[in-house]
Amino acid sequence: MIVKSQNDIPASEITDPLIFKQRRRIIKAMLATTIAGVGTSAVADDKSIGTNLPKGDFSGELLTPSPANLIKNYTNYYEFAFNKEDSTTLAQSLRIDPWSVEISGEVEKPGTYALEDVLRQQTLKEHIYRFRCVEAWSMVIPWVGFSLRDLLKSVKPLSTARFVKFTSVYQPEAMPRQRANAMLDWPYVEGLRIDEAMHPLTLLAVGMYGDFLPKQNGAPLRLVVPWKYGFKSIKAIVKIELLKTPPTTSWNKFSPGEYGFYANVNPSVAHPRWSQYSERQLGSGFFTPRRRTELFNGYGEQVASLYTDMDLRHFY
Numbered sequence: 001m002i003v004k005s006q007n008d009i010p011a012s013e014i015t016d017p018l019i020f021k022q023r024r025r026i027i028k029a030m031l032a033t034t035i036a037g038v039g040t041s042a043v044a045d046d047k048s049i050g051t052n053l054p055k056g057d058f059s060g061e062l063l064t065p066s067p068a069n070l071i072k073n074y075t076n077y078y079e080f081a082f083n084k085e086d087s088t089t090l091a092q093s094l095r096i097d098p099w100s101v102e103i104s105g106e107v108e109k110p111g112t113y114a115l116e117d118v119l120r121q122q123t124l125k126e127h128i129y130r131f132r133c134v135e136a137w138s139m140v141i142p143w144v145g146f147s148l149r150d151l152l153k154s155v156k157p158l159s160t161a162r163f164v165k166f167t168s169v170y171q172p173e174a175m176p177r178q179r180a181n182a183m184l185d186w187p188y189v190e191g192l193r194i195d196e197a198m199h200p201l202t203l204l205a206v207g208m209y210g211d212f213l214p215k216q217n218g219a220p221l222r223l224v225v226p227w228k229y230g231f232k233s234i235k236a237i238v239k240i241e242l243l244k245t246p247p248t249t250s251w252n253k254f255s256p257g258e259y260g261f262y263a264n265v266n267p268s269v270a271h272p273r274w275s276q277y278s279e280r281q282l283g284s285g286f287f288t289p290r291r292r293t294e295l296f297n298g299y300g301e302q303v304a305s306l307y308t309d310m311d312l313r314h315f316y
Contacts, residue, residue, distance in 0.1 A: 076231070088216045091214075095174065100115060104240075106243065106244060107242050108157075109154070115220060125146070127143045127224070129226035130297050136275070138281050138291065145205035164191060165189065192232075199303060203224040204221055204237075205224045218234075223237065229265060260315070264316070266313075268312075
């Protein structure tokens with residue numbers, strides 16, 4: 001059950017601090033229960049996965065996950081480092097216990113919610129999704145998570161809610177680039193339209209490869225929106241706000257000509273400095289040809305109706 005509290009009261013003063021330490025136990029128990037309740041999955045022969053969670057992928061095809069060790073050591077996490085590798089080590093200083101999420105704005109039930117309480121009312125599933133970076137490389141990742149829609153429904157959005165704003169954690173003592181105030185304004189902010197947030201493909205992930213979400217990959221809670229470029233999938237979420245108007249998001253504010261608010265994967269709309277027509281598949285062989293990028297990252301059948309009559313070159 002989610003426990004509602006006043007926004008100005010720290011969650012640690014409301015929930016027994018010992019409960020926060022149980023998060024990994026809760027996730028582990030959920031995973032074990034789910035694994036025990038299903039048969040062998042289509043990807044069970046991949047030794048890097050080691051789980052038979054029920055599928056949540058909507059791609060209509062069998063996707064082979066990228067190597068786990070590669071994905072866990074190749075991340076864009078600019079709060080820690082500007083390269084892909086250093087975040088793996090630097091992120092270990094991030095404090096993720098206790099963890100709570102503040103939900104506010106155009107909702108009937110605003111409050112600060114302990115992550116453990118959120119997880120207790122959710123059903124975790126494995127969702128194997130393509131992941132496409134705006135830098136023109138791609139992965140396939142088996143996320144463990146639950147629908148953002150289910151969480152939003154539990155707090156009862158008002159009819160005036162048109163957008164959802166997400167805010168990442170601010171820990172400058174642990175995050176070197178926040179401390180140096182480098183590049184972006186911190187904390188990191190992203191946003192979706194309410195219908196995008198309520199789409200069944202949109203996840204809140206707490207794990208990957210059948211295990212807990214590593215810190216460098218966005219632990220303990222990150223957004224996953226598979227038809228959009230990866231920078232939309234904000235890591236280490238601490239705040240979710242439902243708004244009447246679109247939020248100002250971090251990369252769009254930094255360079256609106258390069259990083260649009262919608263950020264839908266679209267091979268016809270080039271980045272100002274490179275083409276988006278094709279992508280390099282991480283984990284593939286040296287001679288493997290680049291994959292041709294698909295509109296909406298291959299999820300057009302599920303999400304194209306969200307953008308009917310929109311000029312996707314203008315609303316990029």
